[in-house]
Amino acid sequence: xxxxxxxxxxxxxxxxxxxxxxxxxxxxxxxxxxxxxxxxxxxxxxxxxxxxxxxxxxxxxxxxxxxxxxxxxxxxxxxxxxxxxxxxxxxxxxxxxxxxxxxxxxxxxxxxxxxxxxxxxxxxxxxxxxxxxxxxxxxxxxxxxxxxxxxxxxxxxxxxxxxxxxxxxxxxxxxxxxxxxxxxxxxxxxxxxxxxxxxxxxxxxxxxxxxxxxxxxxxxxxxxxxxxxxxxxxxxxxxxxxxxxxxxxxxxxxxxxxxxxxxxxxxxxxxxxxxxxxxxxxxxxxxxxxxxxxxxxxxxxxxxxxxxxxxxxxxxxxxxxxxxxxxxxxxxxxxxxxxxxxxxxxxxxxxxxxxxxxxxxxxxxxxxxxxxxxxxxxxxxxxxxxxxxxxxxxxxxxxxxxxxxxxxxxxxxxxxxxxxxxxxxxxxxxxxxxxxxxxxx
Ligand SMILES: Cc1cc2nc3c(=O)[nH]c(=O)nc-3n(C[C@H](O)[C@H](O)[C@H](O)COP(=O)(O)OP(=O)(O)OC[C@H]3O[C@@H](n4cnc5c(N)ncnc54)[C@H](O)[C@@H]3O)c2cc1C
Ligand SMILES: NC(=O)c1ccc[n+]([C@@H]2O[C@H](COP(=O)([O-])OP(=O)(O)OC[C@H]3O[C@@H](n4cnc5c(N)ncnc54)[C@H](O)[C@@H]3O)[C@@H](O)[C@H]2O)c1
Numbered sequence: 001x002x003x004x005x006x007x008x009x010x011x012x013x014x015x016x017x018x019x020x021x022x023x024x025x026x027x028x029x030x031x032x033x034x035x036x037x038x039x040x041x042x043x044x045x046x047x048x049x050x051x052x053x054x055x056x057x058x059x060x061x062x063x064x065x066x067x068x069x070x071x072x073x074x075x076x077x078x079x080x081x082x083x084x085x086x087x088x089x090x091x092x093x094x095x096x097x098x099x100x101x102x103x104x105x106x107x108x109x110x111x112x113x114x115x116x117x118x119x120x121x122x123x124x125x126x127x128x129x130x131x132x133x134x135x136x137x138x139x140x141x142x143x144x145x146x147x148x149x150x151x152x153x154x155x156x157x158x159x160x161x162x163x164x165x166x167x168x169x170x171x172x173x174x175x176x177x178x179x180x181x182x183x184x185x186x187x188x189x190x191x192x193x194x195x196x197x198x199x200x201x202x203x204x205x206x207x208x209x210x211x212x213x214x215x216x217x218x219x220x221x222x223x224x225x226x227x228x229x230x231x232x233x234x235x236x237x238x239x240x241x242x243x244x245x246x247x248x249x250x251x252x253x254x255x256x257x258x259x260x261x262x263x264x265x266x267x268x269x270x271x272x273x274x275x276x277x278x279x280x281x282x283x284x285x286x287x288x289x290x291x292x293x294x295x296x297x298x299x300x301x302x303x304x305x306x307x308x309x310x311x312x313x314x315x316x317x318x319x320x321x322x323x324x325x326x327x328x329x330x331x332x333x334x335x336x337x338x339x340x341x342x343x344x345x346x347x348x349x350x351x352x353x354x355x356x357x358x359x360x361x362x363x364x365x366x367x368x369x370x371x372x373x374x375x376x377x378x379x380x381x382x383x384x385x386x387x388x389x390x391x392x393x394x395x396x397x398x399x400x401x402x403x404x405x406x407x408x409x410x411x412x413x414x415x416x417x418x419x420x421x422x423x424x425x426x427x428x429x430x431x432x433x434x435x436x437x438x439x440x441x
Contacts, residue, residue: 005094006116007033009313010108011123012100012256015042016299017290018123019088020306021313026092028314033117034093035100035110039081043125043145043291044299046079051148052168056330059175068176069151079149102257105283119285121309122271123302124256126249126291129268131160135221139228142244144169154178154242158230160218162189164329165246167201171331174208181211181238183218183230190335193327193390194342196356196374197335200392204333204372213238251294261286270294275319277309287313296325323387324408328397333373336396339388339407340378351381352388353440355433359393363424370394377403377433384441385410391429399427413438 011022014036022034039046051072058068077083085095098111108115128143130136144165157173159166162184174180182189182205189198189205189212202212216232221243223229230238251270258265262282265271270293271279277293279286287309290302304320311318329335345352360371373393380387389403406416416434421427 004113004115005031005033007031007094007118009033009119009121010035010100010115010117011121012102012108013042013123013125013252013290013292014040014095015123015125015290015302016044017125017302017306017309018042018121019084020303021121021123021289021310022093023088023091024307024310025313026088030313032093033096033115034088035096035098035108037097037099039079040088040095041077041081041084044302046076046081047145047148049299051076052144052165052172053330055148055172056168056332059172060332065153065176072148101255102260104260108257119287119313120261121313122256122258122279122286122288122292123290123306124252124292126294126297127252128245129248129250130245131218131247133218133221135223136218136243136245139221139223139243142242144244144246147244152242154240156227156240157181157242157244158183158228158238158240159244159246161246161248162186162191162198162212162214163246163248164190164327166244167205167329167331167335169244169246170205170210171208174205174210179209179211181213181240183213183216183232183238185215185217185233187215189214190329192341192343193335193337194376196376197337197390197392200333200373201329201331201335204331211238249291249297251292253292273305276312276317277305277320278312285313295320296322296327298325298327301325321408324404326397326400326404330397333370333393334396335390335392336400337388337390338400338404339386340380341388341390342378345378345388350387353379353381353437355379355436355440357429357432359426359429362426362429364426364428367424368394375400375429375433377430377437379413379437379441381441384413386413386416386434386437389430393426393429395426399425402427403430413441 008030009032011018014034025032054072096110157178159182216234220231228240253265289305327337356376359373365371375391378388
């Protein structure tokens with residue numbers, strides 16, 4: 001095996017988190033290599049956030065499918081990374097293309113060549129979970145990666161999973177004319193969030209003609225002469241031309257050689273990290289950022305953790321605070337959640353006070369002629385503080401940011417109730433529930 005250079009740091013995985021850490025280290029004068037076996041820029045840029053948000057916008061604008069695909073592909077740079085790699089090289093990052101695997105403390109192999117490192121930063125992201133369903137492995141499947149990189153518009157599409165991916169893509173394909181069904185094992189969409197959010201979205205999808213099969217799991221798939229036949233656990237059946245699996249993602253921790261560093265991993269779980277994003281290991285300095293940690297699987301959380309790792313590698317001591325990381329589903333209407341959800345509060349035994357408001361009561365809803373949606377705010381009775389919120393409504397991803405700040409900054413309710421919102425905005429909808437919470441605490 002050829003012996004190569006010794007780097008101050010090796011970043012394994014060149015997605016959102018890896019790109020940020022590697023570039024930051026190079027700018028600080030460190031000798032750094034970024035190892036990437038697919039495309040530098042990662043999931044978000046080519047196969048996830050950017051193409052899905054582009055298609056959702058095209059759907060809202062009423063563009064044709066051909067226009068939408070052209071726009072999506074232009075925004076993702078036609079899934080080519082040469083420009084980004086060249087930019088990183090200019091910053092001083094060495095990009096090593098190939099699959100990386102740690103072979104011993106301080107040593108990593110990339111496609112037959114071995115390199116040395118001081119620090120290791122794990123940024124390997126996550127991968128889709130394919131449920132063990134009879135016959136599913138024998139039929140052509142899409143995961144979101146596949147769906148968001150091809151020009152096909154299936155006539156009949158079944159989406160397995162009613163989480164953020166399933167809901168966003170159901171809206172995309174239904175808007176462009178596919179006959180869409182969503183099979184979701186739990187009784188509702190967006191099961192991790194407040195029930196009203198999934199209900200508002202279910203109503204929006206049904207109005208577009210989406211067939212929602214809630215509380216049913218997929219139990220068997222068979223290939224028929226003209227397409228696929230699906231059997232569900234509630235006895236129902238569906239016919240489809242294509243199945244899109246959106247049944248969750250798991251941190252990519254296997255096959256990285258982490259055992260050689262004494263890093264304990266288990267399938268389906270992220271690499272363990274402390275509050276500084278350091279990975280407990282028997283040797284050397286190992287850090288992790290992004291989906292691989294399994295902490296908060298969004299691009300903005302990956303960027304947050306990457307900035308933290310970078311600061312800590314450069315001699316600061318920064319600890320993560322995950323209390324106010326937003327969770328957004330970019331459908332129409334948007335679903336936005338931040339902080340503690342009612343389900344989490346129950347699990348944690350928090351005495352939760354809830355106050356809500358229907359967006360229909362705002363003047364903005366009348367102006368927009370769109371009365372859908374609601375906002376709910378959650379306070380911890382014992383601490384007298386706002387700790388969570390959820391909203392389903394147009395542009396909620398924009399007007400709910402002040403609530404994220406309020407949770408993160410632990411802003412007293414007496415201050416929040418004194419904030420004046422512009423008229424007529426959906427943002428006014430938080431005023432009444434804030435006053436209600438303040439009155440009940
Ligand atoms: C359909 C979809 C839509 C989404 N929409 C949003 C959204 O709107 N907003 C949002 O905030 N989040 C969204 N997400 C989540 C977001 O995409 C992820 O949280 C984000 O991409 C995580 O970044 P990362 O750096 O951790 O991983 P990635 O960007 O996946 O990067 C990991 C990289 O590591 C590489 N790699 C892995 N193992 C190795 C190895 N052994 N050797 C070399 N390279 C390796 C991979 O090829 C990959 O490029 C969406 C996800 C999906 C699936
Ligand atoms: N806008 C965003 O920020 C955004 C958008 C999309 C995805 N993401 C990220 O991507 C990750 C993955 O999203 P996801 O929607 O794939 O996963 P998820 O885990 O949120 O939802 C998967 C759903 O599939 C259902 N399911 C699983 N197996 C099933 C089966 N056999 N039959 C029927 N239903 C089944 C589950 O009950 C669950 O509701 C999320 O963690 C999210 O953070 C973020």
